[in-house]
Amino acid sequence: MSDTLVAVVFYGLAIFTLSGAALVAFSRNIVHSAFALFATFVGVAGLYALMSANLLAVIQLLVYAGGILVLILFAVMLTSRIDEARVSNHAWGRQPAAWAVGGLTAILIYVAVKAPLKAPMIKGALGGPAAFGDALLGPYVLPFEIISMLLLAALIGAVTLARGRDAAEAAKLAKPAEAAAPVQAAEPAQAAEPAEAAEPAEEVNA
Amino acid sequence: MIIGLNHFQVVSALLFGLGLLTIITRRNAVAVLMGVELVLNAGLVNLVAISRYQTGGLDGQIFALFGVVLAAAEAVVALAIVLQLFRARRSVDTIDVTDMRG
């Protein structure tokens, strides 16, 4: 590709990506935000491809645009009225927060433009699938194995959280746990244990 | 005009800023999670750009690969928690009804 063409493609992708991100940040409708996120993910995949990180571009499309976004859409659709779950006790108002973030971004852009990071462009494609495979089973074999434990933990965790409750827990739900008096808290638990153990597999559909 | 590291880093910085803005200003938990995804993407673009234009080699790309997988795992757990909250609330409502009957 000629330099001009690269520049045109780059600016196109950058505008696409950033306008998606801006919609995510500013749109009042959360469903619009979710779809704008799709544009950002695709745009980032395009940027990867432009940097000749082809495999990563494909993975970005598959995992981010195909997987994560679907999860997020699920969450949006299922919990349209979850607004009152405040993220944290915000000490900041929106206005100062926006200024602070703007200032931080300005510094980062300044650094990106001025910092002595300018280096000659390395020619040729980097990292085809074969090189990736070599690296993953060579110097990076440990993270490769560790991430399988992490995925196992995430899988079991998600199932733990999402599965139906069993009889003992349904009983707990019937009697809210808050402010249980000390004596009462100790006794039913012990009494409940044998019963639970006898029928652990019994689950009540939520 | 030659597109180099700086260009990608500026895009990444803007992406980061927008993501952070989303995280800070949004009240909806799912929207905040979207902001987190933007921030992660900004970091990953930066990593790939640096390994492409500056250091060479695969380090940055491998990091980005792991980053994508970790983001997916995090999204799974986050969604499970959002669903759990949703179900817990519904369950709490059901209990309210039971209380009124009893």
Next chain:
Amino acid sequence: MAGTTESLARFAPELVLSATILAILIVDLIARLQPKRPSLLSGVALVGLSAMAGALWLTPTGDTSLFTHLLAFDGLARYFKGFFILAAALGVLFGHLSDEISRSRLGEYYIQLLCLTLGLSLLASAQNLLMLYLALELVSLPSYVLSGFRWWDRRASEAALKYVVFGGAASGVMLYGFSLIYGITGTLQIDGVAAALTAAATGGQGIAGQLGLLMAVMLSLAGFGYKVAAVPFHMWCPDVYEGAPTTFVAFLSVAPKAAGFAALIRFFVVGFGQPAPGAAGFPWAEILGIIAIGTMTLGNVVAVTQDNVKRLLAYSSIAQAGYLIMALAVGTDEAIRAVMLYLGFYLLMNMGAFFGVQLAGGERLSAFRGMASRNATLAITMAIFLFSLTGIPPFAGFIGKFYLFAAVLSVGEPFFYALAIIGVLNSAISLYYYAKVVRVMFLDKAEEGDGVVEVSRPASALLLALAGPTLLFGVWWAPLADLIDKASSILR
């Protein structure tokens, strides 16, 4: 650097732990209908952790780095691995005795707890930014799940949601910080950062380079700060502690915090030279010192107003992190040994205090009313833990704090004198709220409806087993201090 075979030999503790996780998964499935399943699962977990301790004991010593420089195998890593094994074993015992974890989910609880432990052990030894990030996520994901474990309680789901949202944001920001470090230094190795920085400093970076470095470190600090609950990344802490099962909070308030400090030590002391680096011309020590002041002051001042003991202990644990960051700012060998020693005592006293809350059966201050007459063992051990957290002699906490402050004062600069004075003032504030709990337990009369608190025999034994060393180390701390003197080598 060790080759793959040598690396695997030194990686044996983690391999044993991974095998234990899988064994629990299988036993959980096979023994579904066994009435003895809870004991069986706890047994497997404890045997696995003992085997891990054995493997750690038997691995050849001698500092080296493993798996092409991804992990460090040095005194710091070994000390913290032992620390995490002990914390995880206590976590398993607490979970076994807890009525918050439904018996049918005990297996899942242990799997998450041990995956978290695996992450902690990697976090304490990670020598590479990718490994550090991966380990941090391996710690975070199970933490989110375990915080939401008591899902029948609305507060638990909300706690988990806040945790996952805040944790995701912090780790994302940290990833961006890492990407900047990679850009500035051109390496993902923490031990390579120092060399790259020196080279960059002599090369003359200009203001943009300096600013980039500052940004990189501050953004990376977000991730660490959130793990150790330092101001201003502490917001999740009280809510999560309140909503999560008490039995898990005991573990969460100690082990991930310790791992965060281990990673911070490696990041700052190895990556940015020692003591506070002059290479790049940034006052890291002062920045960390200011964070420390904010952290301990906020933690202590807000703790005063709490009447929920779990929240009170949450703010107390924020304050404790402040004291530790204060010593970290000093960054000398002496200070690092003090941090390791204090964390060792903190394991005993903080896990003990949360275990006391778990056994008391209620988390409001009123649940502790007249505890002395309702269960003397619980009241006395709880008082020991709380006074030790305050840092009063003759308890272990006093010795720990003594070493921390000594390390800060030995620098001999005005800033560090001021830091130490603020630290001492903070300890004085903390006496008020710790003593408040003790007063309620010993001086307030039990009211009607406050019956005897039943504590099973194993639980009492466990309380005493934690309180004993808390007292013993207060008068005879030399063995642990010696151990740390020998085992505080850091691979640079």
